[in-house]
Amino acid sequence: MSDLPVPTASPYSRSRALPPYRGIVAVDAKDFTGHPAIEHGTISRNIPQLLRMSLERSGLDELWNDRRFPNSTGDGYVFGFDPAAMPFVIHPWLHQLQDILTEFNVHSNGVAGLRLRVSLHIGPLPDSGEEFDGNGTPRNDTHRLLDSRPVKAMLAASSENITQVAAIVSDRCFEDAVASGYTGRHPDHFIEVPATVEGKRFAQRAWLYIPAPSGNLYDRRILGDHVVDDQQKAVPQERAKGRRGGKVIQRADHGNVNSGTVHGGQHVSNVGGDQNVSHVGGDQVGGHKVGTVHGNLGDTVQGDKNTGSR
Known part of the structure; x- marks a missing residue:
């Protein structure tokens, strides 16, 4: 008779040491299932190659060589790394990834271009070199952020000729690596968003970072009303009018x-x-102005616009 699997640890029963903290990066290709099936294998192979090349250009060769619990997700890739490198992953790596995807898409010879969403997070994860390392709440949250509405909507709303990368940074990652001053990008480069996932019980504060922005960055449909209102309050009075x-x-x-x-x-x-x-x-x-208004608008208004307040 074979040995039974090791039972899971009983939570809250006794104190144990935390697993090591790891930075986590996850990427997904935009509209992967929209590509013909014959291209799926090629895209899956290209994504880690492009990640490796962009990290090398950023001087982060060791981060790729020493990546922890790496895994292809078919339409993306995920791995862990020493969180001390997180400021360099945010900048210059995201910028280098934008550049290398632009270069790749220019030379794709008519094949549909590759655009990526990127999620960055920090947290304690098992990392002992075993097969099922890297599983835990921080890993789950990284993928939830990657699938959240703001980063998906931002990439969809931006120009495919300009914006190849849209990144979402967890609030913890932002506080530790950006707000603290360790990253070579001012906090004003980042946009606060309420990260939610349709059909999932997930809602977190997060931050968008777009290395090459295009389109309307302050769209209520992407950022939410209260975020846009806060941004508009910071605009000088003459521009607000x-x-x-x-x-x-x-x-x-x-x-x-x-x-x-x-x-x-x-x-x-x-x-x-x-x-x-x-x-x-x-x-x-x-009569009342009802329906969808097309144009460069902050939101879509339906019903009596004089009723209630936002």
Whole structure:
């Protein structure tokens, strides 16, 4: 009769030493399942090669050579490392990864480009050299951050010609490596986001870092209302009021006016109570403005805009 597996440790029964702290990096390819099946194997092989090359260009050869509990996830890759290297992983490595993906995509000869989401975290994980090392809450949270709405939405909303990398940094990682001043990037390069995963009981404060940003970084659909409001409070008063001039006139005496990209003349007046009348390009629209507004907007507004407060 074969020996039974070792039972799991009973939590909360006695004190034990914490496992060693490890930095964790996980990456995922955007729209992996959208690629034809014949390309999946090639993408899976290319991702660790691109990680290795970008780390070498960053002077982090040893980090790759000494990586802990490495594992391919098919559409991505994950490994642990000495957390002392985390400031260098944030910068310059993320920037080098952006550059090498740009170079790779330029020479991909018509094949769909490779764009990556990156998640960075720090925490205690078993690391004794055995097969199932690296499993624990910090590892789980790293993957949850990687699948969270803000980093997915940011990469999707940005230009595929410019932004090849979107990184999300856990709050612990940000406090230890960025806010402390050890990373060669000012905290203002990072954007606070509420990280949530659809269908999962997961909600954490985290930070987006985009080495080559494009598009609208302060989109309510990505960052959440309270984050955008905080960002807007930091904008000088004259910018908060918007740019005046040209043929664009906006008034909101008793309501709100959407801000966005306007071509041609526009005049919008909200007249007290529930009576809203708009003149846009010579057309008169009566009643409430309901539905999706297309343009460079902060959010989508539905219903009576004079009811309640955000």
